[in-house]
Amino acid sequence: MADPTHASGSHAAGRDDIPTQHESTGQLVADATEQIGQLVRQEMALARAELTQSAKKAGTGAGLFGGAGLVALYGVAALVATAIISLDLVMPLWLAALVIGVVLLAVAGLLALVGKKQVSEAAPPAERTVHNVKADIDTVRGGNHP
Incomplete structure (x- = not known):
């Protein structure tokens, strides 16, 4: 024990x-x-x-x-x-190359125009945001100085 x-x-x-x-x-x-x-x-x-x-x-x-x-x-x-x-089977080779080149340039031009439109539409929201921020700042300043 x-x-x-x-x-x-x-x-x-x-x-x-x-x-x-x-x-x-x-x-x-x-x-x-x-x-x-x-x-x-x-x-x-x-x-x-x-x-x-x-x-x-x-x-x-x-x-x-x-x-x-x-x-x-x-x-x-x-x-x-x-x-x-x-x-080339239906026209001279130089003309066939010219036709295809013009078609490709037309497609490129169309794509550029659509792209430019998209970019220009994208710019205004940023401008609206800047405007809204400036308005908010003016509102806050107005609220602080009655």
């Missing part, structure tokens, strides 16, 4: 540990702070590595899109050449 004097001695020893526990708590807080800082640094390093990997994949994807665009351009050029050769 347990000795009662030994139990009280143990209990007294537990009380002697209280200052040590306070020191241990302080040490634990210091350790936790250090570990949190280390964890944040590790998470930042992981995020940096993930962003680097993501940027590399995005760069590769952009390069592949560029390559696809270049190949598509060659495909369109081949179709243009086919159209010229086909028209």
Whole structure:
């Protein structure tokens, strides 16, 4: 069985540990702070590595899109050449090339006009926003100075 004097001695020893526990708590807080800082640094390093990997994949994807665009351009050029050769069956080659060139320039001009219209329609909302912000500023100033 347990000795009662030994139990009280143990209990007294537990009380002697209280200052040590306070020191241990302080040490634990210091350790936790250090570990949190280390964890944040590790998470930042992981995020940096993930962003680097993501940027590399995005760069590769952009390069592949560029390559696809270049190949598509060659495909369109081949179709243009086919159209010229086909028209050569009913007219001289130089005239066939001229007709296809004029058609392509007309399509390019049409696309430019539609694009210009879209750009000009996009500009007024920004002007309206600037006007609205100026009106808001005037309202606030008017509210502050009765």
